[in-house]
């Protein structure tokens with residue numbers, strides 16, 4: 001199994017008044033391609049901080065993150081933005097759809113950022129929305145959709161560019177467990193089996209974590225090797 | 228992302244708060260409209276002058292040196308000694324001078340009321356059509372050589388209206404002297420519509436002036452020599468100042484330009500206020516959508532994309548306001564012209580293509596500058612912080 005994403009000795013230190021908070025403390029991790037990894041740990045342990053560094057939203061105070069051998073830590077922001085667009089997909093806890101765009105336009109957004117021709121991206125967006133069961137809701141704006149529906153639009157958006165890695169920070173956190181497991185079904189997309197996608201997700205839900213290929217436990221900014 | 232997609236995003240961003248957007252656009256409409264109306268005044272004058280002096284009138288005008296500031300046509304009180312006419316005649320063949328025409332111009336009435344200008348020319352030897360070829364007779368007759376000292380007048384269309392003159396009616400110059408209207412001119416589109424033409428000698432006698440003129444007009448054999456002849460005359464007669472049509476035009480133009488600068492200065496205040504309103508609206512939009520900008524950046528938009536998006540929103544606001552302002556200003560110029568139609572004979576407010584271009588340009592620059600700060604803020608936001616905000 002090949003490594004697609006690698007964190008080498010990363011730390012993240014936040015200033016906090018006179019003091020500092022060490023959110024991540026010399027942590028090293030590898031993620032295998034095509035696998036689902038669940039990151040678990042108590043609140044404030046540094047899960048979101050880790051995910052932000054892996055996804056290239058933020059840079060570590062020290063250490064390095066590489067994707068397929070490319071150091072995303074060393075990339076200037078403009079290069080990194082294009083890199084995220086090309087290789088990563090994201091799902092957030094509170095869906096984070098763009099309110100001025102309808103479901104289809106939200107799914108098209110990463111495609112139009114990538115300058116995919118209109119016809120092609122419209123086709124892809126409709127296809128993805130149909131796949132997440134929202135084929136009849138494509139013209140609805142986020143405020144016309146339920147939480148679960150919004151999250152399904154967010155999943156379609158994350159899949160739009162066919163990224164090699166999808167990051168999800170508590171994607172089922174705001175949803176009831178039945179809806180949550182439906183979401184997970186879509187995310188893993190295992191039933192179709194076509195795309196071997198790497199999924200890295202943070203969750204508090206042990207049921208969700210149990211479906212992962214690998215569970216990474218974090219405590220106080222370090223790997224929790226106990227338990 | 229191509230421009231059409233960016234445009235849609237910017238437009239959606241503005242329509243998110245339609246009332247706020249509308250009010251901001253309205254502010255720009257008012258600012259640009261006031262600028263257009265203010266500046267249309269100068270444009271109207273400029274156009275009328277261009278038509279008047281550019282196409283007709285004498286090749287050169289001579290007034291006393293050092294008197295340029297009083298009026299381009301000469302001092303209000305005739306002060307040019309008539310002997311000068313003889314001095315010009317003496318060099319006529321040498322310099323290619325065809326006609327030497329002394330004239331007296333005197334303004335009657337005020338600009339707030341029924342104004343007109345009385346122009347005395349030596350019609351006994353120079354026909355009106357030689358001086359102002361564009362003027363056409365509507366009724367009555369023009370001057371004859373016998374009119375040299377006759378108290379007769381030929382009246383421009385606007386002057387006839389303003390002074391309520393008809394064929395045969397009497398124009399009172401003062402207590403003792405009046406002129407009989409023998410001819411009325413067709414309506415033209417220049418200042419000569421406000422002229423009342425009378426014989427030079429009769430006017431001089433009527434206002435009690437001897438051997439003086441407001442100025443001396445000179446017609447040349449070849450109008451193309453105007454510049455050369457003016458230089459030669461100014462070198463030879465240092466007490467006098469000979470101006471070409473171009474000189475007169477540029478002096479008037481300078482006066483109008485000063486007025487323009489003043490009026491633009493006034494409208495600049497409202498433009499700045501409008502610009503601040505745009506900046507405020509766009510900035511509020513950025514603050515309200517911090518999370519969404521964070522999402523767009525997280526997905527993979529470059530900082531420069533967010534920057535362009537916000538600047539485009541700002542420019543859209545300003546340009547829509549600018550277009551509305553041009554339209555309202557255009558309508559406003561009609562109102563101005565309608566309101567002053569009895570006071571002046573020309574349309575003083577004109578919305579010319581270059582004024583429209585200027586207004587749209589000003590709006591675009593306004594939008595650009597108003598958008599810079601909000602765009603900078605939006606493009607520099609930290610993704611993790613923006614995403615964390617609810």
Ligand SMILES: Nc1ncnc2c1ncn2[C@@H]1O[C@H](COP(=O)(O)OP(=O)(O)OP(=O)(O)O)[C@@H](O)[C@H]1O
Pocket residue numbers: 014015016021022023041042043044045046047048049050
């Ligand atoms: N921008 C920041 N400035 C200062 N401290 C921060 C910042 N972001 C996170 N922290 C701190 O870093 C630590 C780790 O935070 P993080 O958000 O990664 O935790 P988490 O494991 O995701 O928690 P939760 O399960 O509650 O989401 C916390 O102590 C938090 O207070």
Ligand SMILES: [Mg+2]
Pocket residue numbers: 047048049169
């Ligand atoms: Mg978290």
